[in-house]
Amino acid sequence: MQNMIETKDLCKMYGNHTVVDHLNLCVPKGCVYGFIGPNGAGKSTSMKMLLGLVHSTSGSVRLMGQEMTEQNRIRLLRHTGSLIESPSGYLHLTAQENLQIIADLKDVKHTEIAHVLDVVHLTQDKDKKVGQYSLGMKQRLGIAMALLGNPEILILDEPTNGLDPAGMQEMRALIAGMPEKTGATVLISSHLLGEMEQMVNRVGIINHGKTLFDGSLQELRKHSQGDLNLRVLDVLKAMPILREKGLPTVQKDGVLTLPPMPDFRLAEIVQELADSGAGVVELIRHTKSLEDIFLSLTQSAQEVREK
Numbered sequence: 001m002q003n004m005i006e007t008k009d010l011c012k013m014y015g016n017h018t019v020v021d022h023l024n025l026c027v028p029k030g031c032v033y034g035f036i037g038p039n040g041a042g043k044s045t046s047m048k049m050l051l052g053l054v055h056s057t058s059g060s061v062r063l064m065g066q067e068m069t070e071q072n073r074i075r076l077l078r079h080t081g082s083l084i085e086s087p088s089g090y091l092h093l094t095a096q097e098n099l100q101i102i103a104d105l106k107d108v109k110h111t112e113i114a115h116v117l118d119v120v121h122l123t124q125d126k127d128k129k130v131g132q133y134s135l136g137m138k139q140r141l142g143i144a145m146a147l148l149g150n151p152e153i154l155i156l157d158e159p160t161n162g163l164d165p166a167g168m169q170e171m172r173a174l175i176a177g178m179p180e181k182t183g184a185t186v187l188i189s190s191h192l193l194g195e196m197e198q199m200v201n202r203v204g205i206i207n208h209g210k211t212l213f214d215g216s217l218q219e220l221r222k223h224s225q226g227d228l229n230l231r232v233l234d235v236l237k238a239m240p241i242l243r244e245k246g247l248p249t250v251q252k253d254g255v256l257t258l259p260p261m262p263d264f265r266l267a268e269i270v271q272e273l274a275d276s277g278a279g280v281v282e283l284i285r286h287t288k289s290l291e292d293i294f295l296s297l298t299q300s301a302q303e304v305r306e307k
């Protein structure tokens with residue numbers, strides 16, 4: 001499958017401060033890629049480099065299989081729509097009028113406007129002044145502006161920021177259906193992984209400019225094993241066995257807490273406990289939520305940095 005966006009060791013320094021550190025992004029055609037990281041992680045800067053709005057310090061960007069250069073930048077960006085930072089639009093004009101201005105700037109026929117309004121569900125409100133729009137409607141108008149010209153790549157920087165749950169839900173459905181409805185490959189950033197869960201096929205987690213994870217949500221869920229709770233009838237018999245194996249023996253009311261471990265190791269331990277007469281009566285394996293995985297990934301990277 002062709003990669004629509006690819007970066008190779010992309011770096012950005014502001015003075016001595018590295019804000020994007022050897023970023024290797026790979027966004028396959030037809031996917032919705034969630035670019036996730038805490039505030040200040042370097043998401044916006046990376047997206048701006050993809051759009052040629054910020055010059056990279058080193059590394060390269062490929063869009064639709066072609067390396068971006070000063071010479072072909074404008075041509076490649078003609079196939080790219082973006083919504084960076086807060087949505088724009090003249091508040092005293094209607095959505096239709098705003099889209100006409102953008103269509104003229106992009107040299108796109110006005111007949112395309114009806115289609116993009118339909119995609120973002122603003123047809124009914126197209127003649128309302130944008131000043132009367134809710135934030136969610138303004139965000140959707142921003143996406144409609146980005147969609148004019150039928151781009152192959154859509155780059156959206158935190159389009160769900162500040163939306164209420166209903167607006168968020170609408171945005172999720174809109175983005176998730178975007179490749180099918182418009183053919184565009186989507187790169188969308190957020191600082192909340194949970195929020196992205198229902199709309200992305202692939203995620204890249206970034207912190208302090210470095211990629212901590214890149215893969216599918218299924219692969220990310222493999223990091224989801226949390227602690228194990230083991231309830232035994234005789235804690236005093238169980239404790240020495242666990243201690244001997246170097247396992248922490250935290251216990252409360254007959255429930256022992258063990259760290260995550262592979263199934264075969266757990267099976268061995270349970271067998272030994274059973275043979276010793278400790279009596280295993282309950283075993284609960286906790287799974288971490290995506291948000292917890294995200295926090296543990298970003299926190300462990302922070303701890304490594306602080307060492």
Ligand SMILES: Nc1ncnc2c1ncn2[C@@H]1O[C@H](COP(=O)(O)OP(=O)(O)OP(=O)(O)O)[C@@H](O)[C@H]1O
Nearest residue numbers: 014019037038039040041042043044045046158191
């Ligand atoms: N023009 C600039 N000059 C100096 N530093 C900058 C500039 N733009 C961004 N930075 C710094 O780069 C780092 C990354 O910022 P960036 O906006 O890319 O992060 P982000 O992940 O998009 O965060 P947020 O979710 O808060 O928008 C931050 O420490 C920020 O202060």
